[in-house]
Amino acid sequence: MDELKAGQSRSYDSPLRREQARATERRILAAARRLLLGRGYAGVSIAAIAAEAGVSVQTIYRRLGTKAALTKHLYDVTLTGDDNPVLLAERPEFLPSATERDPRRALANYARIGCATNERLGRLYAVILAGAQAGDKDLRALVAVIEQERLTGNEQFAAFLAQLGVLRPGLTVRRASDLLWALTAPELFHRLTADRGWTPDEFEDWIVRAMADAVLAR
Numbered sequence: 428m429d430e431l432k433a434g435q436s437r438s439y440d441s442p443l444r445r446e447q448a449r450a451t452e453r454r455i456l457a458a459a460r461r462l463l464l465g466r467g468y469a470g471v472s473i474a475a476i477a478a479e480a481g482v483s484v485q486t487i488y489r490r491l492g493t494k495a496a497l498t499k500h501l502y503d504v505t506l507t508g509d510d511n512p513v514l515l516a517e518r519p520e521f522l523p524s525a526t527e528r529d530p531r532r533a534l535a536n537y538a539r540i541g542c543a544t545n546e547r548l549g550r551l552y553a554v555i556l557a558g559a560q561a562g563d564k565d566l567r568a569l570v571a572v573i574e575q576e577r578l579t580g581n582e583q584f585a586a587f588l589a590q591l592g593v594l595r596p597g598l599t600v601r602r603a604s605d606l607l608w609a610l611t612a613p614e615l616f617h618r619l620t621a622d623r624g625w626t627p628d629e630f631e632d633w634i635v636r637a638m639a640d641a642v643l644a645r
Contacts, residue, residue, distance in 0.1 A: 458480035
């Protein structure tokens with residue numbers, strides 16, 4: 428009997444089932460993205476996302492939680508570009524920013540990653556921010572979490588530049604991280620590209636210079 432139960436457990440947790448579950452989550456997230464970008468946060472319900480994805484409401488709650496939790500998961504997947512459970516800072520494309528000894532090349536790689544993530548996040552983050560500014564408590568909490576995560580990443584990079592001894596004289600790690608946090612804000616990227624018509628390449632060229640002028644010793 429115990430062997431039978433063990434076999435059933437292994438079958439239930441099979442790679443096929445895990446991939447099916449992952450495919451279901453991707454379908455839910457894709458549906459949520461379409462609806463959020465089309466209707467805004469307040470105009471979308473879990474029931475609407477379930478209908479769009481072809482799943483039950485219970486499936487969404489069981490797999491991804493509340494609408495706010497689902498939106499944060501969608502944000503994270505959009506940030507990294509896929510649903511692999513690997514932090515952005517641990518991905519191969521990020522490593523040159525943390526290992527490059529030439530500060531300007533490290534900064535250029537850091538800016539390139541920031542531009543790529545902001546390009547992916549642009550419209551979604553605008554929806555999240557608009558909902559937070561409209562007074563949604565869950566989204567205000569979500570924005571606070573997102574901004575703290577961004578600040579932590581910028582603090583780590585500022586500390587790396589400090590270890591290289593290349594920060595502008597008198598500039599603390601805290602103030603350097605504040606400047607990087609401001610310059611890498613998704614709103615800034617969105618304003619200059621979506622609102623003012625800059626291309627992502629033009630923005631990247633400018634932001635590298637702006638970041639270098641802000642934090643690096645001349």
